[in-house]
Amino acid sequence: MKKHFFLILFAFLFAPHFAAAQKILIPMDKHQTDHLKAYGVAYWCLAHGLTVEWLLNYRGGSFLVDALPALQTELAIRGVSFDDISSAESSELLASIAQNDNNMATMKLEKAPKIVVYVPPTNLPWDDAVTLVLTYAEIPYDKLWDEEVLRGDLAKYDWLHVHHEDFTGQYGKFFSAFRNAPWYIRQVRSAEQLAERLGFSKVSEQKKAVARAIRDYVAQGGFMFAMCSAPDSYDIALSAEGIDIVPAEFDGDPTTPNAQSQIDFKKTFAFENFTINMNPFQYSKSDIDINPQMTGSATGEENDYFTLFEFSAKYDPVPTMLTQCHTSVIKNFYGQTTSFRKSCVKSSIVIMGEKKGSEEVKYIHGNYGRGQFCFYGGHDPEDYQHHVGEPPTDLNLHKNSPGYRLILNNVLFPAAQKKKQKT
Template identity: 55%
Template sequence: MKQRLCFLLLLAISSWAVPGLANSILIPMDNQQANHLKAYGIAYKALKDDLDVDWLLNYRGGSFMLKQVPAIEAECRIRGVSVEVISDARAASIKQQLSDPDVNMNVVTLQKAAKIIVYSPIKVSPAEFENTDAVLLVLTYAEIPYEVVYDEEVLKGDLPKYDWLHLHHEDFTGQYGRNMHRQSMTDIKVQEDIARKYGFSKVSQMKLAVAKGIKAFCAGGGYLFAMCSAAETLDIALAADGVDIVGSSYDGDDVDPDAQSKLDFSKTFAFGNFTLEGDNGYRGFSTFSDINSAGGRGFDQASGFFELFNFSAKWDVIPAMLTQNHESIIKEFFGQTTAFRKGAVKPSSLVMGEGKTSDRYIYGESGKGQWTFYGGHDPEGLRGGGGFRNPTDLNLHPHSPGYRLILNNVLFPSARKKKRKT
């Protein structure tokens, strides 16, 4: 009996090093996954622990594979993430399958945990509306760490310390969102105080400087992800550099009557050929431009679907990474900027997801960096009874394909190679 026990013990110990036995784990991202969103948090934790993660593009919904580590397995159990323990031989076989030139699959090795920041007024003011920021919600739910910055950090030049920057509801034109639901008088006063502190006579001038700082961050190699009105107003502010587009209800003087003709679309990330909307005043309601496919309807109730394009995982690796999902048809969702009018999207912008009449999900490059703009406010948000103020409970949406697109972007910078230690 003792000899048998000793034999079993030796077999168990030796199995850790024997090829063909369980030395790898697969985190499936198809319909067998119990929690798609938290699975991204597991991948990020592995990267933080200095482990490489293989992202298996188009394999079972864009699964993750890495060396078997007890701490990672335990974390999967704690967070309710499905995991399959496989042999190294099986892992090698999967990679061989994905390398076949006749299949639209690929392996991308993630090697570093990106330093993530979210630009948000919650840094300096109550900003209650920001509680519904989809990226803040999903980063918290997936247990991916992040920091919050706002105007001062950008103006001080802190952005190059980070890899990944998110923008959401912000109005970079200096018109406080043009919506009484967006910002309180307290939020406005805080921005005015920052503008005065840094020598700007108007908030619009300060926001333009911030927009330029964000553009420089991206050009220097940073990754920018923007949703909702931030994607639209960032480009409007950049195009209107040196032009007064802000009405007297916000800054006390009138708009330049020739503002529209003076817009310089060469300065923008994604949009051109757009027309500015008139000013209805802060206590009224207005959209910013006809970039927004919802027109003057603002928080338009979307009722259709948009479709992700199928990119080559071998030749178009970047968009293939950013569109990994277990579903390719996704329910549309509204926002102050709901989606992007097709005629306003520059030819240089790559459309990765589109509805019948608008583009929803676009990508591009700026200098050494990259950006993604995603239309809408909250992929699982509901409309009615002031519900847009209520944060979504992601415990009810662990398989959300719309939220998965956000998390694809969070992991994307991890595909860059780690710097060698010298």
């Protein structure tokens, strides 16, 4: 009896209205009340076995889903704007998008990606934009750290975000400013204890092993998303396999003589021809990063923006998906790594966002083996200068954040029905 009750309840909640194939359109243009939670609703649909049509370049990258009572309830609870449209209207819309005379396309999202965040178990005095927005959007995720990565747990997941980590083993190069701070001392002690327990002679060697494990995960078909200090420190760690680029202040022994000449750019994901910085009292790890405050090119928050490129939705669906937004001009924001130096970006990498008229590249995508990666400069899209110890951003105040939307585009990307690109 109980089994029959649940079958009837499921049929009621997930059956289309009146047997008519009506649709729900979730607009993603400036009429949307909560862009960030709209992504969470799209994920909710996938988790419940529903197919989502991602309408690329239509009203800011809107979503089209079957009209189900449970979905309408979910949209109302989360405060997400939507429109009911008829079967005939949805067919007409899809036919219009398919026309060759516009820059729009439809991408089917079919499976909720399994998401994991690489985040330290220690309580550091800063937050992470990705975990903030995943939590706000109500998208579930797991956490792991070095031990789990090294034992192969990444194979369980479709999408990996790496926290604002320093894969070179230099603790973010906070040595000069914070070496006597209690949180910094705890971080170093914890990292050294873990490296010893895992059988490594020092933290930098453990971190490079983790970087290579992530490399293998991507090569086998995984998707990696990294922000702030993670992208450049990750590539530096890959390039420095077998050599010591860490000053004695961090690990107690000297660097490899002529280390720069032994850097192997063929091993990196995105960057090449960079110069590493082995001065422990300087913040940067290399010249990949462009921090306008340090270069003297700062323009002030009110004039600081980066611009998204427009791609062909029909011929270049991948960068099109990753740049869906209700505006092409987005407020810039600082981080341990703020922007990437264009001259250090490999020619095979797709630049998706940059600060026009400068060397500053903000948002890039590339392929590695059977997988893909996306690097995003800066720490928090809604906190222009996030300082150590400041409280986390309240996303209830930034429901329509364009900068945070780019993160969530990446979260949904692995759900897309794989198509061969025409270029």
